[in-house]
Amino acid sequence: DQQVKQNSPSLSVQEGRISILNCDYTNSMFDYFLWYKKYPAEGPTFLISISSIKDKNEDGRFTVFLNKSAKHLSLHIVPSQPGDSAVYFCAASASEGNTPLVFGKGTRLSVIA
């Protein structure tokens, strides 16, 4: 069973507009959530994270929102730039047991100039 779900395999957005990437999770023990960005032929790199005690975390053009009751988080990129075109992975972990990160299947974002 997938514990972290990214139901949109791809997303296409125009440059300058907002990109919204969504992620759902099923394990209520998850209390840390991270977003990673991956370019072709490179390893994933950390983008932004949020803990379950918060509902929003912002870093420049990137904001992550967490809705614990819905077990849903989203990554907003404003404004979107062509260099943001990449695969974005949502990941989650639980502090109990110091569990390894569980990743979603990823969403490929294409930002069109």
Place this chain on the structure above:
Amino acid sequence: DAGITQSPRHKVTETGTPVTLRCHQTENHRYMYWYRQDPGHGLRLIHYSYGVKDTDKGEVSDGYSVSRSKTEDFLLTLESATSSQTSVYFCAISEQGTGSGEKLFFGSGTQLSVL
């Protein structure tokens, strides 16, 4: 950038042959992980290590073994490679484990093709 080196970067092998992938880190981090990335599956954990000689299985551990005899090196072995193990393999490290929200640092990956 975190000091993580994966070798080889690319490998082509035949079904039934043993293969070992190496991950070397210079950060002295306690935790090391092996993930594989496949289209439609995202990143899936194979095995991880929480110290020298301390390892545990991940979600897709069948057909793989690991060893960690020194802090800096984490080896992934495919005892008898199969075509289903064709994938991109990523090594990752973290200082204290990801349960506290600590992020992972990833290597550049190894593209393995099993013919």
